[in-house]
Amino acid sequence: MAALTPISRTPVSFYVPVVAAAGAVAGLLVGTAQGSSLIGIISGAILLGAIAFLLTQIIKAEAPGRWALTALFAVAGFLMGGLAAGIIGLLFGWFFGWFTFWLFEGRYRAYVAPYLTPGQVLWHYTFRVICGAILVFLITPILVVMPLSFNAEDFFTFTPEMLRFDPAGYSLKHYEDFFTNSDWQGALANSVRIAPMATLLSVSFGTLAAIGLSQPHVPFRRAIMAILISPMIVPLIISAAGMYFFYSRIGLQGTYMGVVLAHAALGIPFVIITVTATLVGFDNSLTRAAANMGAGPVTTFFRVQMPLILPGVISGGLFAFITSFDEVVVVLFVGSAGQKTLPWQMFTGLREQISPTILAVATILVIVSIALLTVVELLRRRSERLRGMSPA
Amino acid sequence: MKLTKTLLASTALTVAAGMATADGHMANEMTIVSWGGAYSNSQQQAYHNPYMEKTGINIINDESSAEAVAKLRAMNEAGNVTWDVVDVVAADAIRLCDEGLAMEIDPDEHLAAAPDGTSAEDDFGDLLVSDCFIPQIVYSTTFGYRTDMVGDTPPTSVCAIFDTDAYPGKRSLEKRPINNMEWALLCDGVAKDDVYDVLETDEGQQQALDKLATIKDDVIWWSAGADTPQLLADGEVVMGSTYNGRLFSVIEEQNQPVAMLWDAQVFDLDGWIIPTGLSEERLARALDYIYFATDTQRLADQAKYISYGPARASSAPLVSTHADLGIDMAPHMPTDPNNAQNTFLYNYEFWADYRDDIDAKFQAWLAQ
Numbered sequence: 001m002a003a004l005t006p007i008s009r010t011p012v013s014f015y016v017p018v019v020a021a022a023g024a025v026a027g028l029l030v031g032t033a034q035g036s037s038l039i040g041i042i043s044g045a046i047l048l049g050a051i052a053f054l055l056t057q058i059i060k061a062e063a064p065g066r067w068a069l070t071a072l073f074a075v076a077g078f079l080m081g082g083l084a085a086g087i088i089g090l091l092f093g094w095f096f097g098w099f100t101f102w103l104f105e106g107r108y109r110a111y112v113a114p115y116l117t118p119g120q121v122l123w124h125y126t127f128r129v130i131c132g133a134i135l136v137f138l139i140t141p142i143l144v145v146m147p148l149s150f151n152a153e154d155f156f157t158f159t160p161e162m163l164r165f166d167p168a169g170y171s172l173k174h175y176e177d178f179f180t181n182s183d184w185q186g187a188l189a190n191s192v193r194i195a196p197m198a199t200l201l202s203v204s205f206g207t208l209a210a211i212g213l214s215q216p217h218v219p220f221r222r223a224i225m226a227i228l229i230s231p232m233i234v235p236l237i238i239s240a241a242g243m244y245f246f247y248s249r250i251g252l253q254g255t256y257m258g259v260v261l262a263h264a265a266l267g268i269p270f271v272i273i274t275v276t277a278t279l280v281g282f283d284n285s286l287t288r289a290a291a292n293m294g295a296g297p298v299t300t301f302f303r304v305q306m307p308l309i310l311p312g313v314i315s316g317g318l319f320a321f322i323t324s325f326d327e328v329v330v331v332l333f334v335g336s337a338g339q340k341t342l343p344w345q346m347f348t349g350l351r352e353q354i355s356p357t358i359l360a361v362a363t364i365l366v367i368v369s370i371a372l373l374t375v376v377e378l379l380r381r382r383s384e385r386l387r388g389m390s391p392a
Numbered sequence: 393m394k395l396t397k398t399l400l401a402s403t404a405l406t407v408a409a410g411m412a413t414a415d416g417h418m419a420n421e422m423t424i425v426s427w428g429g430a431y432s433n434s435q436q437q438a439y440h441n442p443y444m445e446k447t448g449i450n451i452i453n454d455e456s457s458a459e460a461v462a463k464l465r466a467m468n469e470a471g472n473v474t475w476d477v478v479d480v481v482a483a484d485a486i487r488l489c490d491e492g493l494a495m496e497i498d499p500d501e502h503l504a505a506a507p508d509g510t511s512a513e514d515d516f517g518d519l520l521v522s523d524c525f526i527p528q529i530v531y532s533t534t535f536g537y538r539t540d541m542v543g544d545t546p547p548t549s550v551c552a553i554f555d556t557d558a559y560p561g562k563r564s565l566e567k568r569p570i571n572n573m574e575w576a577l578l579c580d581g582v583a584k585d586d587v588y589d590v591l592e593t594d595e596g597q598q599q600a601l602d603k604l605a606t607i608k609d610d611v612i613w614w615s616a617g618a619d620t621p622q623l624l625a626d627g628e629v630v631m632g633s634t635y636n637g638r639l640f641s642v643i644e645e646q647n648q649p650v651a652m653l654w655d656a657q658v659f660d661l662d663g664w665i666i667p668t669g670l671s672e673e674r675l676a677r678a679l680d681y682i683y684f685a686t687d688t689q690r691l692a693d694q695a696k697y698i699s700y701g702p703a704r705a706s707s708a709p710l711v712s713t714h715a716d717l718g719i720d721m722a723p724h725m726p727t728d729p730n731n732a733q734n735t736f737l738y739n740y741e742f743w744a745d746y747r748d749d750i751d752a753k754f755q756a757w758l759a760q
Binding site: 153154155156157183241244245248249253254336337338340348349350351352353354355 | 421423425427428429430431432452453454455456458466467469470471472474616617618619621622625626646
């Protein structure tokens with residue numbers, strides 16, 4: 001990106017306090033970890049304010065100054081808390097060196113439009129920081145789980161060995177447990193048997209319902225739609241309790257088909273919603289044209305309508321699959337121990353035995369989900385490209 | 393069109409696979425409900441595996457003991473009891489028995505006699521606290537502490553939990569009044585024999601809550617047995633209560649710097665019940681399992697895998713060494729004389745009468 005605005009150096013009274021404020025935040029983190037937030041804030045602010053002044057006004061050489069700062073922080077961190085703290089120190093040092101000169105040289109103005117007021121520039125960067133913070137907030141719980149799943153001990157704890165990056169602190173034993181323990185393997189097998197079947201039913205019924213409900217001549221369309229969508233809105237525990245008593249009477253409780261049907265009911269609304277959305281853009285004259293050429297309704301559906309609404313069907317199916325694969329409340333009611341799914345196993349595992357095997361499973365599931373979503377996205381792009389819908 | 397064919401083919405395959413594996417309630421299966429984790433594992437090794445080998449019956453484990461009462465009520469209401477044998481604590485067994493959800497057992501008819509001919513009734517003795525309850529183990533709720541966080545004077549008395557000067561740091565206590573109220577009164581100067589007399593009165597209950605209030609800010613409340621071990625391993629708490637078998641696992645199997653504080657441990661019982669409403673065939677199977685799994689040798693075998701004391705008097709001499717670690721298990725039993733110098737027995741009568749009342753007060757106090 002080309003620079004939009006010529007830059008000029010900023011006064012000491014601007015960048016030193018700003019760096020000091022950032023230092024206070026960093027000091028808060030370090031200080032809290034060491035036991036005193038207040039000392040951390042004050043010393044962080046003073047230290048980094050002084051460093052900013054020193055680098056820009058006395059040393060005046062950017063590259064060596066920043067390298068020296070990075071090295072200094074890395075060594076300080078290493079002395080304070082070993083290798084992990086050293087790496088954190090290194091990142092802190094690099095960041096503050098960059099931050100100081102970014103402010104001092106006025107580089108922060110370079111890529112924003114020249115007519116912006118200082119307030120707007122400030123908001124421009126604040127907005128980015130907020131977005132970044134939200135991303136961190138959403139993704140940290142998932143990321144934290146991953147290293148913990150390689151824990152050599154049977155607890156959800158970052159042991160001192162792990163923090164020192166000592167290989168002895170890490171192990172694959174929880175993964176081994178997952179792949180060898182019959183409880184986990186049985187649960188995995190159940191999930192793999194239940195979810196695709198439930199998805200299949202959801203997709204078939206959901207697509208049919210969506211097509212039917214998109215016909216203008218169907219009476220009470222909105223009311224029927226509302227009823228079909230209701231499993232998504234009614235609290236899960238209520239559906240689950242209702243299904244439990246109903247299924248018990250008709251002998252479906254505790255059977256494979258019972259769980260599949262219950263999960264299908266939960267998945268149908270997702271399919272209806274996504275397919276209805278794609279049907280909005282569907283041109284009904286195509287089906288009339290097909291009929292005009294002698295195709296029966298079934299042929300028309302599979303050869304004309306289905307290919308066009310396929311993206312909606314697939315994404316609905318994906319949601320239905322994930323609903324079934326993630327679901328724990330309904331299966332606890334409707335299933336019996338013979339249908340114990342992965343989420344059920346994780347749920348009881350968390351309550352009775354906090355074992356990092358759960359984290360290993362979680363890590364595997366995260367990776368599988370990412371792979372699944374990537375594949376679907378790639379397929380979608382490919383089909384768009386093939387149909388010439390996307391310039392790429 | 394190719395895509396359509398692929399879709400249809402995969403659909404057909406999925407349906408076929410689903411149907412092929414669809415299962416009914418097979419004739420040679422039984423569902424046994426327990427607590428999960430290391431405890432279920434000990435039952436699997438000591439009871440289920442030998443039983444499956446002997447009879448060819450397949451045992452399915454359901455780890456739902458924590459909500460056994462609620463689920464059995466629902467099953468009964470729905471007329472669809474899917475459990476064959478259920479592992480519950482004695483207090484739950486008493487409740488289920490009162491509600492008619494558990495079957496009454498005649499110890500001498502349904503349970504094996506001791507090898508020396510002592511009748512089952514005498515062998516279990518006082519532990520048969522309910523007509524429906526077949527005791528399996530004696531466990532205790534007691535404290536563990538971090539050896540590296542208590543300085544040179546490790547705690548020897550349960551009152552250390554109220555002594556935040558000598559032992560600063562968080563402590564974990566179970567989020568319910570049972571046990572905590574007793575410990576609070578004991579450490580507030582009430583004689584052990586008078587604890588339940590005092591606790592019957594409103595003033596006594598207030599006294600216990602006031603004592604607990606002195607450490608309320610230092611308490612992390614737990615609700616699952618796995619919580620305190622995790623908190624101790626983390627160093628989040630300096631001491632905490634949990635089941636003695638969990639602490640054994642933390643200390644001996646996981647090698648954490650934790651030690652037991654057996655003082656004022658509270659004994660409780662865990663055992664089997666058979667739900668009412670089983671078909672004749674399933675009932676016969678459940679009774680056969682119970683007869684097998686509660687004999688003298690089987691109960692002693694369970695102690696190889698977990699440090700809970702067998703409920704039969706005749707099993708105690710047969711307790712041997714840990715299956716993996718090879719250490720002698722007897723000194724780790726809550727009932728070992730060295731550990732049992734100062735103990736409570738869970739007061740089933742008192743808590744049956746006062747539980748709802750004191751629970752409400754305790755929850756209100758927690759929310760303050």
